[in-house]
Amino acid sequence: MSFLSLLAAEGAHEVTELAMPTFMFGGVALVVFAALGVVTWTYRDVANRHHDKAEAYAREHADSH
Numbered sequence: 001m002s003f004l005s006l007l008a009a010e011g012a013h014e015v016t017e018l019a020m021p022t023f024m025f026g027g028v029a030l031v032v033f034a035a036l037g038v039v040t041w042t043y044r045d046v047a048n049r050h051h052d053k054a055e056a057y058a059r060e061h062a063d064s065h
Helices: 003-011 022-042 052-058
Strands: none
Touching: none
């Protein structure tokens, strides 16, 4: 290929723009993971909140195995 044909081919190259700046993709991912972390954090200690129910179930079904 000659230099002029190479320049002509590169001039016809189309660049598609992103929907937002690149650093915003990282920001969106950070917000999503933080939200999922909060959802996970809200389920902490759930077993201890229902300790009485768990013990009653364990007593009732202790000899079933």
